[in-house]
Amino acid sequence: MTQTPQPQVWPTLRARDARKLIAFLVEAFGFEETAVYGEGDMVAHAQLSWPLGGGIMLGSGREPTEDNPWNLSPGTFGAYVVTDDPDALFARATAAGAEILYGLRETDYGSREFAVRDPEGNLWSFGTYRGEPRKG
Template sequence: MTREPAPQVWPSLRARDARTLIRFLVEAFGFEETVVYGDEERVHHAQLAWPPGGGVMLGSAREPGADDPWPLRPGAFGAYVVTDEPDALYGRAVAAGAEVVAAPHDTDYGSRDFTVRDPEGNLWAFGTYRGEPRKA
C-alpha cells in the first residue's frame, strides 16, 4: 500500500483579526485548529488542518511600518480547496456568514464549485476538482 506524502506546501495568510478568522474558518468550512501560538489577541502562528489533507497557516498582520519579514496584506489571499460535498459545505459557509461570490455550479471541466469571501476579504473556492494526475 502506498501512502500519500505529508503536505509540503502550506498556503499562508495574514489577518487583521486572526482569532476571529480562525473561528470562522473552523465554523464555516470545517478546518481543524491544529495549533495557535500567540498572546491575547495577537496570533504569531496558527496551523489549521483540512480534514482530507493539507491545510493553511496564518497569523496576525503587523502594524504598518513595523519590521515584518512576511508582509502579506490581509484580505488578499485566495485558495481552491477540494471537497466531496460542495453543496453541504456551501450551506454551512453561508449559515456561518460567508459572503457568496459564486453559488454552487457545475463547471465545463466536470467539477461542482462555489466561491465565498471570509470576513477578512479572502476568497475561498471549494469544489470537487482534484487537479490532473501527476506525471509518472
C-alpha cells in the same frame, strides 16, 4: 501500497483579527484548529488542517521589520479547496455568513463548486475537482 506524502506546501495568510478569522474558518468551512500560538489578540502562528489533507497557516497582520520582512496584506489571500460534499459545505458556509461570490455550479472540467469571501476579504473556492494526476 502507495501513501500520499504529508503536505509540504502551506498557503499562508495574515489577518486583522486572526482569532476571529480562525473561529470563522472552523465554523464556516470545517477547518480543524491544529495549533495556535500567541497571546491576547496577537496570533504569532496558527495551523488549520483540512479534513481531506493539507491546510493553511496564518497569523496576525503586522508591519514588516528587519527581523520579519515577510509582509502579507490581510484580505488578499485566495485558495481552491477540495471537498467531497460541496452542497453541504455551501450550506454551512452561507449559514455562517460567508459572502457568496458565486453559488453551486458545474464546471466544464468536471467540478461542482462555489466561491465565497470570508470576513477578512479572502477568497475561497470549494469544489470536487482534485486536479490532474502527476506525470511519471
